Amino acid sequence: MMAYQWFKAFHLVGIVVWFAGLFYLVRLFIYHVEAKEQPEPAQTILQQQYQLMEKRLYNLITTPGMVLTVAMAIGLLTTEPAIFKERWLHIKLAFVVALIAYHVYCGYLMRQLAAGQCTWSSQKLRALNEVPTVFLVAIVLLAVFKNNLPTGIATWGIVGMIILMAITIQLYARKRRLEKEKAQSPDIQPLHPATQSIEATSTTELGV
Numbered sequence: 001m002m003a004y005q006w007f008k009a010f011h012l013v014g015i016v017v018w019f020a021g022l023f024y025l026v027r028l029f030i031y032h033v034e035a036k037e038q039p040e041p042a043q044t045i046l047q048q049q050y051q052l053m054e055k056r057l058y059n060l061i062t063t064p065g066m067v068l069t070v071a072m073a074i075g076l077l078t079t080e081p082a083i084f085k086e087r088w089l090h091i092k093l094a095f096v097v098a099l100i101a102y103h104v105y106c107g108y109l110m111r112q113l114a115a116g117q118c119t120w121s122s123q124k125l126r127a128l129n130e131v132p133t134v135f136l137v138a139i140v141l142l143a144v145f146k147n148n149l150p151t152g153i154a155t156w157g158i159v160g161m162i163i164l165m166a167i168t169i170q171l172y173a174r175k176r177r178l179e180k181e182k183a184q185s186p187d188i189q190p191l192h193p194a195t196q197s198i199e200a201t202s203t204t205e206l207g208v
């Protein structure tokens, strides 16, 4: 019984680490792609830096998070093999397989970016970054409610509100981005956050 609780505790730790990695990774892809808008040498410096950050995040955080989650799940199932027969677990496993496919695909995108062969726009990557949220909500609901997943009107109301909130946040972010782009003169490239810090450092070094 004690072993089961240890497995469950570290199953949850693994999930947090895995998802932190998945969310941050695609965010880095967005910055990596947007670095193309910068003039040289900033462009190359930024791209090399993002490439390094992505590789470390994927290999040292995200993949170990996935391995920990799955290893602890195997521990849970070997301690309580009866759970294997549960219907909720079968549905959950289908989502987990899709999530692992997403993880592997992110690794593929990372290698494409490193080779300068990625054709995804930052807009498309922003949409891709929403995919793990859907898996997260579905899997957690299944793990918590199990075979009694609530399907009443109140549940759908909550789901609808979450979707509406997500859409509103996206639209607001888009509006702010467009406003910022409009405010900038067409021949001056908007400074990337990382470039701003490079600039800040160099001016400090010069004592300006």
Ligand code: HEM
Pocket (backbone or CB within 6 Å): 008, 011, 015, 069, 070, 073, 074, 076, 077, 083, 093, 096, 099, 135, 136, 139, 140, 143, 144
């Ligand atoms: C190889 C894949 C996985 C398997 C076989 C698996 C299996 C299990 C098992 C057997 C439990 C214990 C259930 C209980 O004691 O009530 C559990 C708990 C849990 N799992 Fe997973 N899991 C997997 C992946 C995931 C993933 C990817 C997530 C999240 C996205 C997740 C979220 C949870 C949560 C939140 C609990 C705690 C539920 C509770 O105690 O009420 N699992 N999992």
